[in-house]
Amino acid sequence: MKNIVLFASGNGSNAEEIIKYFKNSKNAKVVALFSNKSDAKVLDRAKNHEIPSVVFNKAQLNEGFVLEQLHQFQPDLIVLAGFLLKFPESILKEYPKVINIHPALLPKYGGKGMYGMNVHQAVLENKEKETGITIHYVNEHYDEGEFIFQKSVNIEDCKTPEEIAQKVHELEHLYFPEVIANILMSSRAESRG
Template identity: 90%
Template sequence: MKNIVLFASGNGSNAEEIIRYFKKNNQGTVVAIFSNKPDAKVLDRAKNHNISSVVFNKAQLNEGFVLEKLHQFQPDLIVLAGFLLKFPESILKEYPKVINIHPALLPKYGGKGMYGMNVHQAVLENNEKETGITIHYVNEHYDEGEFIFQKSVNIEDCKTAEEIAHKIHELEHQYFPEVIGKLITNH
């Protein structure tokens, strides 16, 4: 059984979908959720599923505390599911299999500060006819790692960033767990 560690900073709806997906099939198991926000709802989700959680601050992410904790869980794959901090090179050197989901069709609308509603608002303001999700490997630069999967959705009927966000969440929940499952199976 492959070990998956999730990193999340917020609500954790993607984390929840990933946990459910791997509880249904035996490709892997979510062994821990790491969060930089002590009040993040994702930590409640971890507790509800009896999954270990690790809370840390930005300094601990970069100074070895998080790396030390990761060693305890021996992840085969690290998944960033709504994790908002830049992932440190020191961790990537030891765990090169780190993936992220981005709520747009990269390379458009990526980079520092481009997350969540910031992305959806920019897509709306630029009158895009479609947007989507990109699942990619993490490297030392924001949103520049090798693409694994992209899926687009038409948003011509969307009048608000919230409507776009709803369509993107549907794509994330449908495809993110499946793509992780394929990666786990093929590694």
């Protein structure tokens, strides 16, 4: 059984979709949720699914507290599902399998400050005909890790960033759990080979 640890900062709709996807899986399960916001709705979502949560602040992320807590859950994969802080190199050294989802077709609309509605607003202002999602490995730079998966969606009919966000959320909910499952299956095959 592979252990998944989620990191999230906000509402947590992606985190909940991942939790539900793996709830009855024989291959993997979500073992913990880590959040840097004590009032994040994602904590309620985790509690409703009986997933333990760890709440921390930015200093604790960078000073070893989060790394110590991660050791207890022995993650095979760490998934950033709407996590807004830069992920520290100290954790990446010990847990190199960290993935993130970005609400645009990277390398466009990536980097510091490009998250959530900021991305959708920029996409709208630039009159893009399409946008989408990018799932990628996390490295020491924002949104620059190796791409794993991209999916685009036509947004020519969208008039607001909220309409774009809705289309992007649909892609995220549909594909993110499947991509996670595929990564875990391929790592299982590698460990057997």
